[in-house]
Amino acid sequence: MTTCHSFHSGPGRRAVLLAVAVLGVAGIAGAQNQVSGTFTVKTATTKFAYAYTYWKPNFFDASKKDLFVLLSDVAVPPEAIPKDDAGIATIGGLVRAGKVHALELHFSPAKKQLDSAENAAVYHVGLEPGRYGMSGMHVFTAKTFTDTLLEGTARTDGPQDHEGVPWQYEVHFKVTLPKP
Numbered sequence: 001m002t003t004c005h006s007f008h009s010g011p012g013r014r015a016v017l018l019a020v021a022v023l024g025v026a027g028i029a030g031a032q033n034q035v036s037g038t039f040t041v042k043t044a045t046t047k048f049a050y051a052y053t054y055w056k057p058n059f060f061d062a063s064k065k066d067l068f069v070l071l072s073d074v075a076v077p078p079e080a081i082p083k084d085d086a087g088i089a090t091i092g093g094l095v096r097a098g099k100v101h102a103l104e105l106h107f108s109p110a111k112k113q114l115d116s117a118e119n120a121a122v123y124h125v126g127l128e129p130g131r132y133g134m135s136g137m138h139v140f141t142a143k144t145f146t147d148t149l150l151e152g153t154a155r156t157d158g159p160q161d162h163e164g165v166p167w168q169y170e171v172h173f174k175v176t177l178p179k180p
Helices: 011-032 085-096
Strands: 034-041 044-047 050-057 065-072 102-108 120-123 131-134 138-145 149-156 160-162 165-176
Touching: 034 050, 034 065, 050 165, 065 165, 085 120, 085 131, 102 149
Parallel strands: none
Antiparallel strands: 034 044, 034 165, 050 065, 065 102, 102 120, 120 131, 138 149, 149 165, 160 165
16 A cells, blocks of 8 residues: 655645745855854864854943854754853753854954953863853954954964863854844
């Protein structure tokens, strides 16, 4: 006996339409933001595939905004973008579950460079069970840094060691900047 299923109606068709819609949205977002590079912890390397940009109030002067670029190996749900404490908690849960490996670069837009207080934060269970802010080992070179576009490269200044765990990253990205 042969069973035929029709995708012209019913749950199968809805699933296909949903998949097409999701892929279409991902394609549009991918056309705006581009990222390529790797994040290596111990001997495991993940590839950066997604880039997100957002603004947060400056820690020392809430009237000013700082720019952040989150680079990730997987799509990060909107509620897990670390724009606020709730987002940091949500992405922290994904990190602890081993579902995301990400790097958050912190920029000082007025100086067009990485923030001097905290250059970046890593989100990788191999290094910490959540967000781990750090400075000093990050090197950023801008190709373009305007009010609407940021393109550049970022990397560690060589292999790093965090409590006996070797790690490093190197990434090239081009992102559209939202209005502050």
